[in-house]
Amino acid sequence: MTTHAPIGQEYPRLLNRELGILAFNERVLAMAEDLEVPLLERLRYVTIxxxxxxxxFEVRMAELRELALVDRPDTAQVRECMRRVAERAGRLVVRKYAVxxxxxxxxxxxxxxxxxxxGSWNETQREWAERLFHDDIEPLLTPIALDPAHPFPRILNKSLNFIVELEGQDAFGRHPGFAVVQAPRALPRVLRVPSEVSGVRDGMMMLTSVLLGFVGSLFPGLNVRGVHQFRVTRNSELFVDEEEITDLRAALQGELPQRHYGDAVRLEVSSGCPEAVLELLLREFDLTREDCYMVDGPVNLSRLAQVIxxxxxxxxxxxxFEPAVPAALRGRxxxxxxxxxxxLMHHPYESFVPVMEFLSSAATDPNVVAIRQxxxxxxxxSVLMESLLAAARAGKEVTVVLELMARFDEEANINWAERLERAGAHVIYGVVGHKTHAKMALVLRRESGRLRxxxxxxxxxxxxxxxxxYEDFGLFTANEEICADVHEIFRRLTGLGQAGELNALLQAPFTLHDGVLEAIRRExxxxxxxxxxxxxxxxxALLEPRVIEELYKASQAGVKIDLIVRGVCALSPGVPGLSENIRVLSVVGRFLEHSRIYYFWNDGARDVWLASADWMDRNLLRRVEVAFPIREGRLKRRVIEEGIQEHLRDNCMAWVMAPDGSYARRRPRGARRVSQLRLMAKLVGKPEPDTGV
Incomplete structure (x- = not known):
């Protein structure tokens, strides 16, 4: 739910967040420019x-745009934030198309x-594309002329559209100046061309190119002066009044169809679009030049993933590579x-299959009486969800705390909720106002006359x-203290009552934030x-102000601090007198670094925590999150080495953050050390591959 709280002193953090997101994507785009990365993977980074x-734009810029439209004391700051974000985004877009x-x-x-x-078709390719257009594409198109009887059509979020400049008179005597053609979503955006037509083994055409080539034939007798592709990005947040709703699922189901038609926040138009056409589009979508991005190619490059x-x-x-199965689980x-x-499991280097088997075996095991997840x-x-369905159908007590407000997964989660309920499972939607982001599964099994x-x-x-x-850690345990805590957290989520003491875990929004602050102060x-x-x-991400403040104080006290922050970091490292003992790295490679690890030396006790929570306000204060301790010495050493130390030694994929917030990529002066490759070699048990940075 979008709120309109004043940003005031929050403005620098708000700006840091948006610019930090763009900075991370600049680092990702650098992978597309890296000649050591395999060619098709470089293309994948462009799509990412x-x-x-x-x-x-759908979320962050949409939120800023809403704030800017309200008469507020800080509106000027919001608009300045939008301007700076748009300016940097524009540079990234230009660089992306240049790459x-x-x-x-x-x-x-x-x-x-x-x-x-x-523009580069030969005669054979043109004939093939024309047949394809008339046989398979044209029957699905509905050209809409713009006149008093045909207003500008509703344009779906992120859909491919064309605006056509027309001249002449049609059969009814009308003089349409413009028409809009929307590409049906059912059509593939990348089309394979037969090798005998293409002249190469892997020839392809974008749907954009075919439509640009022949869309004029939809207007017989009229002169087509120009065809220009465009795409509109809309506000995709779902608006649910958490104080008024009585049925969250029903409220979301009512909102989902409108997601495609939220307020416009960005217009992408092919370069060369005439001024008059551009002005028409901006008027229709109530946007300004600052919201418009001229692109030198297809308007939606994420669709190029189909080429790969x-x-x-x-x-x-x-x-x-095939992930390894932990030795402790082989044949047992x-x-x-x-x-x-x-x-302990470290994905994707170690297989996720045991996690799926944990639930699938619980679903069929006659000794298992209950599953909570x-x-x-x-x-x-999802195989995991099918296992939960099977368990419910088998008569086991299945309780699923399912987060309906997981952005862009709401529809899939609603569908699972309906199926689970039909199968007899208890489906809980967590706590309204606090997304349930913790990752927990609990199995109760009857053994020797007692429940374990x-x-x-x-x-x-x-x-x-x-x-x-995604790189992540997972832990299987039967430790009584941890299991009791997980049981207690499920009780809190499914029932009512005061939060009691936990034995081992830290939970947001109750104890996690304070636990992190206390551990920093102790150092x-x-x-x-x-x-x-x-x-x-x-x-x-690292954005939470009090955590940053305590890190600064710890640095000034002489604590050495290593932070591996993949994305947005609002802390400034290496500032004399403030943070000279702090270094910040960002690692961008083949896998998305996703795990959350908190490691405190604690006078040699070496406290190691794994968590679902980033160091952000929302995670520590407004979500249901869990941090769990790693207690066994060997497993601690693994987390420290594989999750922290290996990345600190990376001299190829690690980016070092400077005090001014900029990043510089490490370059090897001697032997190359690529942390992800070394972990693949170590955990999968194979030599480091020659390629695959």
Whole structure:
């Protein structure tokens, strides 16, 4: 839910957040420029940046735009923030298309992977494209002339559209100046061209090119003066009044259809679009020039991901690797193994299959009587969710705390909720106003006449597909204190009552924030007493003011601090007298660094926590999050080495943050150390591949 609280002194942090998101995407785009990265993977990084920019506008810029439209004392600051973000986003867009047009497309063509643009078709390619247009595309198109009887059509969020400049008189005597053609979402955006037509093995055409080539035929007898593609990005936040709703699922179901038609926040138009056409579009969408981005190519580069899927060239992709199965689980009963000792897993280097088997075996095990799980993101097609359905159908007590407000996953989660309820599961939507972001699964099993609890806790979502791309840690345990805490947290989420004391876990919004602050202060006290003070953290974002304040104080007390912050970081490292003992790294590589690790030296006790929470206001204060301790010495050493130290030694994929907030990529002066490759070699048990940065 969007709020309109005054930003006042929050303005610098708000600006840091948005510019930090763009800075992270600049680092991602650098991977697309890196000649050591396989060619098709370089293209993938361009698509990732495009997708990330979409979300920035759909959510962040949409929020700023709403704030700017309200008469407020700080409106000028909000608008200045929008201006600076738009300016930097514009530079990133220009760079993105330059990388595509001047580096990737020529390099792909040299490898026999050609994107045939309409302006470069030969006669054979033109004839093939024309047949395709008339046979498979034109029947699905509805050209809409703009006149008093045909107002500007409703344009879907992020859909592909064309505005056509027309001259002449139609059969009814009308003189339409413009028409709009919307590309149906059912049509693929990348079309494979037969090799005999293409002249190469992997020839393709963008739907954009085919429509640009022949859309004029939809207006017989009229002169087509120009065809220009455009795309509108809309506010995609769902508006739910948390104080008024009585049924969250019903409220969301009512809002979802409107997501595609929220207020416009960005217009993308092909370069060369005439001034009159541009002014018409800006008027229709109530946007300004600052909201408009002229692009030199297809308006939606995230669709180019289809090229990567269509091309079967293993030599141009990251080397394939199969995740390892932890030795403690090989050929053993899962519950026996967990009962014997805690089991740590590091994805994607180690397989996510045991997590799926944890639930699938619980669903069929006659000794299992109950399963409880939190679900934030799991996808529309999930083996894990099917296991929960099977367990419910088998008569087991299944309770799922399902977060309906997981952004862009609301529809999938609503569908799962309905299916689970039909199967007899208890489905809880968490606590309104506090997203349930904790990653927990609890299995109750009857053994020797008593109930024994088994738990899985993780730093990432229960999503098998992203578990192959996102780096995360997970822990299987039967430890009584941890299991009792997980049981208590589920009780808090499903019932009512005061929050009691937990034995081992820290939970937001109750104890996690204070626990982090206390641990930082303790390191400062050790340093002041002449003992070693050290802490390290690995998070996706660092924005929470009190955490930053305590980190500054700890640095001034002499605590050495290593922070691995993948994305936005509002802390300034290396500032004399403030943060000279703090260094900040960002690691961008093949996998998305996603785990959250808090490591405190604590006078040699080496406290290690894994968590679902980043060091952000929302995670520590307004969400249900969990941090869990790693207690066994061997597992502690693994988390410290694999999650912290290996990245601190990376001299290829690590970016060092300067006091002014800029980043510089480390470059090797001797032997190359790529942390992700070294972890692949270590955990999968194979030599480091020659490629696959």
């Amino acid at each position: 940046v495009s997708s990330n920019l979409d979300e920035l 595509l047009n001047h580096q990737l497309i020529p390099a792909l063509a040299a490898e026999g992977i050609v994107l045939h643009m309409s 899927d269509l091309v079967d060239r293993a030599d141009l992709k990251f080397p394939r 009963d899962l519950f026996d193994a967990i009962r014997k000792a805690d089991i 939190t679900v934030y993101r799991t996808g529309a097609d 609890r088994y738990v899985h806790l993780g730093t990432g979502n229960y999503h098998p597909r992203t578990a192959r791309l 400062a006290e050790h340093a002041k007493a002449g003992r070693r003070g050290y802490l390290a953290a690995k998070v996706n």
